[in-house]
Amino acid sequence: MLIATDVTARYSPDAPRALDGVSLSVRPGEVVSLIGANGSGKSTLGALLVGMRLADTGRIEVDGCDPARDAASRREVRRRVGFVRQHPFDQLVSTVVYDEVAFGPRNLGARGDELRSRVTDALARVGLEGYERRDTTALSGGEQQLLAFAGVLAMQPSYLVLDEASSMLDSSARPRHRALVRALADDGLGIVQITHDPLEVLASDRAVVLEAGRIRFDGSPLELVLSERSLWDATVVASPCVDALRAVCALGYQACAPVDLDGVMSWLEDALRGSCVDAQAGATVLARMRAALLGDGRAPRPQGASAIDLLSVCYSYDRDQRALDGVSVNVHAGEVLLIAGASGSGKSTLSCVAAGLIAPDAGSVEVGGARVRTGDVGVAFQRPEDQLFCESVADELAFAPRNLGCDEGEVDARVRRAADLVGLPSELMDRYPFDLSGGQARRVAVASVLSLGARIYMLDEPTAGLDAAGRSAMHELARTLAGEGLAVAVISHDIEEWLAVADRVALMSAGRVVWGGSPGALVDDPGAFARARMEEPQAVALVRRLAGELEGGAR
Amino acid sequence: MRLTNPLGSFVARDTAPARMDARVKILLLLACAIGVFATGASWVFFAWVAVLVGLCALARLDVAAHLRALAPVAFILAFTLAANALALDGHGDIALAGPIGIDTAGALRGLLAVARIVILLGLALVVSSSTTPPQLADACVSLLSPLARLGVPVADIGLMLSLALRFIPIVSEESSRIQLAQRSRGVDFDHGGLVTRISSWASVLTPLVVSLFRRAERLGESMEARCYGTSDGSLVTMGRLRPRDAAVLIVGLSVCIAIPVMARFV
Numbered sequence: 042m043l044i045a046t047d048v049t050a051r052y053s054p055d056a057p058r059a060l061d062g063v064s065l066s067v068r069p070g071e072v073v074s075l076i077g078a079n080g081s082g083k084s085t086l087g088a089l090l091v092g093m094r095l096a097d098t099g100r101i102e103v104d105g106c107d108p109a110r111d112a113a114s115r116r117e118v119r120r121r122v123g124f125v126r127q128h129p130f131d132q133l134v135s136t137v138v139y140d141e142v143a144f145g146p147r148n149l150g151a152r153g154d155e156l157r158s159r160v161t162d163a164l165a166r167v168g169l170e171g172y173e174r175r176d177t178t179a180l181s182g183g184e185q186q187l188l189a190f191a192g193v194l195a196m197q198p199s200y201l202v203l204d205e206a207s208s209m210l211d212s213s214a215r216p217r218h219r220a221l222v223r224a225l226a227d228d229g230l231g232i233v234q235i236t237h238d239p240l241e242v243l244a245s246d247r248a249v250v251l252e253a254g255r256i257r258f259d260g261s262p263l264e265l266v267l268s269e270r271s272l273w274d275a276t277v278v279a280s281p282c283v284d285a286l287r288a289v290c291a292l293g294y295q296a297c298a299p300v301d302l303d304g305v306m307s308w309l310e311d312a313l314r315g316s317c318v319d320a321q322a323g324a325t326v327l328a329r330m331r332a333a334l335l336g337d338g339r340a341p342r343p344q345g346a347s348a349i350d351l352l353s354v355c356y357s358y359d360r361d362q363r364a365l366d367g368v369s370v371n372v373h374a375g376e377v378l379l380i381a382g383a384s385g386s387g388k389s390t391l392s393c394v395a396a397g398l399i400a401p402d403a404g405s406v407e408v409g410g411a412r413v414r415t416g417d418v419g420v421a422f423q424r425p426e427d428q429l430f431c432e433s434v435a436d437e438l439a440f441a442p443r444n445l446g447c448d449e450g451e452v453d454a455r456v457r458r459a460a461d462l463v464g465l466p467s468e469l470m471d472r473y474p475f476d477l478s479g480g481q482a483r484r485v486a487v488a489s490v491l492s493l494g495a496r497i498y499m500l501d502e503p504t505a506g507l508d509a510a511g512r513s514a515m516h517e518l519a520r521t522l523a524g525e526g527l528a529v530a531v532i533s534h535d536i537e538e539w540l541a542v543a544d545r546v547a548l549m550s551a552g553r554v555v556w557g558g559s560p561g562a563l564v565d566d567p568g569a570f571a572r573a574r575m576e577e578p579q580a581v582a583l584v585r586r587l588a589g590e591l592e593g594g595a596r
Numbered sequence: 597m598r599l600t601n602p603l604g605s606f607v608a609r610d611t612a613p614a615r616m617d618a619r620v621k622i623l624l625l626l627a628c629a630i631g632v633f634a635t636g637a638s639w640v641f642f643a644w645v646a647v648l649v650g651l652c653a654l655a656r657l658d659v660a661a662h663l664r665a666l667a668p669v670a671f672i673l674a675f676t677l678a679a680n681a682l683a684l685d686g687h688g689d690i691a692l693a694g695p696i697g698i699d700t701a702g703a704l705r706g707l708l709a710v711a712r713i714v715i716l717l718g719l720a721l722v723v724s725s726s727t728t729p730p731q732l733a734d735a736c737v738s739l740l741s742p743l744a745r746l747g748v749p750v751a752d753i754g755l756m757l758s759l760a761l762r763f764i765p766i767v768s769e770e771s772s773r774i775q776l777a778q779r780s781r782g783v784d785f786d787h788g789g790l791v792t793r794i795s796s797w798a799s800v801l802t803p804l805v806v807s808l809f810r811r812a813e814r815l816g817e818s819m820e821a822r823c824y825g826t827s828d829g830s831l832v833t834m835g836r837l838r839p840r841d842a843a844v845l846i847v848g849l850s851v852c853i854a855i856p857v858m859a860r861f862v
Contacts, residue, residue, distance in 0.1 A: 093817060093821060119820070119821055119822075119823055120823055123821075124818070124821040126814070126818065128814070130766075130811075131811055131814040131818060132814075132815070132818040133762075134758075134759065134762075134815070134818075135758065135762075136728060136729050136730050136758070136761075136762055137728070137730050140730060144819075144822055144824070145822035145823060148822060148823040148824050148825075176728070178762075178765070192822065193822070196822065196823070393776060396780050398776050398779055398780055399776075415780065415782070418780075419780065420777070420780040422773065422776070422777045422780075425777065427770075427773075427774065427803055427807050428774050428777040428778060428781075428799075428803050429803060430798065430799050430802035430803045430806075440781055440782075440799075441781040441782050442782075444781060444783055444784070445782050475806065489781065490780070490781065493780075493781065493782065
């Protein structure tokens with residue numbers, strides 16, 4: 042058993058406790074989801090469980106081994122509890138896959154044949170057989186994360202702590218991640234996963250909700266989703282799958298943890314065919330799912346003129362491969378366009394070209410009929426908080442308008458407007474940007490782009506790594522900007538999350554736009570995702586499956 | 597999103613230098629460095645130019661791309677040449693204007709210095725573009741391994757070296773990413789006076805350094821989580837040189853000795 046007994050921790054003597062009397066136990070073979078808002082103490086608890094930090098008071102025990110006893114025990118705890126984190130890049134020590142996986146066991150003294158067999162076994166367990174000689178930096182993000190798993194598994198741990206290990210994966214790599222977690226648990230590993238993803242929580246055996254350093258809930262994820270609705274909705278990112286689950290359970294489905302959504306849908310199909318559930322009730326479930334997926338009865342907004350036009354844009358980083366291969370797309374004033382696609386499909390390059398930051402090799406980018414200039418388009422790049430550098434939040438927001446040569450009165454007005462848009466309280470304006478929490482820093486960084494006062498904005502993965510509250514704030518921001526008549530393009534690989542916000546979707550694959558249309562049309566088009574070489578989001582698959590069943594039944 | 601390929605980074609190509617043992621390449625690079633500096637001003641020096649041209653061709657080095665990347669260095673080299681060639685006190689052999697003239701001995705000295713730098717830089721690029729960072733790190737560890745007996749932490753040095761090599765592309769990618777982001781916030785890196793330009797670079801360097809420190813910290817934690825620092829520090833062994841690599845080493849060393857010796861007697 043991996044046991045935490047009444048642990049407390051704080052980062053400095055005058056700070057509030059990050060953990061305040063937390064007790065938790067994890068059995069071998071069990072998957073426990075640790076959920077809560079940003080700053081609730083999840084990562085701190087994770088760091089205690091893997092022996093990276095020691096608790097101020099209370100006790101951690103891993104199969105009888107206490108990391109606080111001495112250095113040897115701490116090392117043994119680190120071996121027994123593997124740790125996989127958010128960014129695969131920060132965990133890779135080598136550029137060759139074999140050396141990467143061998144790093145841990147080598148530190149434990151494994152040599153020769155034993156080392157080789159440990160590496161081969163670990164790679165096989167995560168599905169990277171035959172990757173030994175590959176270059177780690179040339180792997181995709183999903184493969185790098187699997188490699189991080191392999192590096193930890195080669196140390197033959199009994200437990201794993203996953204700190205938002207799936208948050209940087211694109212949606213097509215997530216089903217594989219969930220399957221891996223389940224397979225490892227079936228092999229007898231006890232797993233603690235820190236996550237915001239509702240499907241991961243539903244697929245676990247237990248859910249533990251942390252709030253301000255204390256445990257607020259510890260029990261079955263089903264109990265949380267069905268009986269503690271408001272707590273679930275406040276801590277886990279919204280998903281139409283959850284609405285579907287709740288609706289089907291209301292029709293009499295007896296769910297058990299871990300939840301299998303395909304199983305839920307099969308039950309509904311059987312019940313419809315056996316007339317245990319009438320078609321009317323089935324149609325209600327479908328309507329609720331569509332509403333959750335596509336936004337609740339949202340009126341179509343009047344579309345303005347085209348604000349930015351990309352015409353047959355091509356761009357390549359080197360001779361071998363085109364990052365953009367004849368992309369034509371436009372964004373209208375007053376709309377939110379979702380640009381989606383798998384990693385490497387050219388989305389981020391597109392935003393740089395659209396903003397005039399890199400010149401296209403062929404084709405053109407026009408804003409209001411003239412060639413784009415820098416400053417016409419505001420771009421919030423991925424992890425925009427990584428570009429903060431000023432002494433105060435206020436300076437950070439004033440940076441862009443000052444660069445444009447605005448007078449101080451205008452600068453002030455733009456700063457205030459940007460702060461209002463993202464909901465920054467005025468007492469934050471004098472703070473040092475590097476002291477802010479992750480969610481606050483993201484809002485400051487986005488505001489520092491909005492203060493540019495452009496008519497067109499591109500937001501590249503604006504919600505990556507945010508909690509449920511932070512995400513809905515970003516969704517609202519995109520809608521507010523569009524509501525004020527600005528053109529907004531959101532770039533994301535997480536389609537399910539943005540369908541309810543977007544007015545139009547463009548799917549990209551291999552540097553081309555391969556599909557364009559409304560969110561509703563995307564859900565109804567069975568071939569769209571295949572064309573973009575993307576895995577269909579689960580909610581979309583379920584909606585289509587149920588719609589097909591109801592249609593078949595009506596005939 | 598990849599934005600740049602830093603100068604001298606490994607390019608996967610199946611060439612003779614790429615197949616060669618990294619230890620041989622490092623030893624020969626060192627030998628060439630000594631040889632180039634031991635070769636005085638004489639027509640024999642052109643043998644080094646021939647060596648460089650030959651190796652660039654063998655490694656199929658993209659010379660044009662490297663020259664573009666080296667354009668800023670050309671300024672420093674030109675300055676070196678001018679500083680050596682110009683005589684301002686009237687002792688120049690070729691008078692230009694008033695006391696200003698060209699000192700031919702100085703010009704030759706400057707030319708030789710510049711040529712040495714260019715040749716060594718070219719040879720180093722041939723090695724770095726044909727060798728992966730782990731091969732380089734392993735080769736250094738292997739060559740340094742006799743020092744382990746004297747208590748030098750060779751294994752740690754090797755790991756540090758390979759991490760440093762791994763961080764080079766990360767730093768360059770991160771810096772171009774931040775630069776793009778700041779340009780979108782209206783920073784102009786290409787215009788304005790010296791002070792404005794330097795201060796505009798602060799907007800790149802500050803977040804770059806902060807994010808690299810954070811990365812380094814997280815990497816350190818991940819290494820600790822995988823029990824780094826507890827092993828006995830035994831080294832990765834590379835095995836003996838293959839006959840072909842040994843032959844290349846002997847021939848290469850002979851060339852490095854022959855050229856300076858010939859320069860002395862011609």
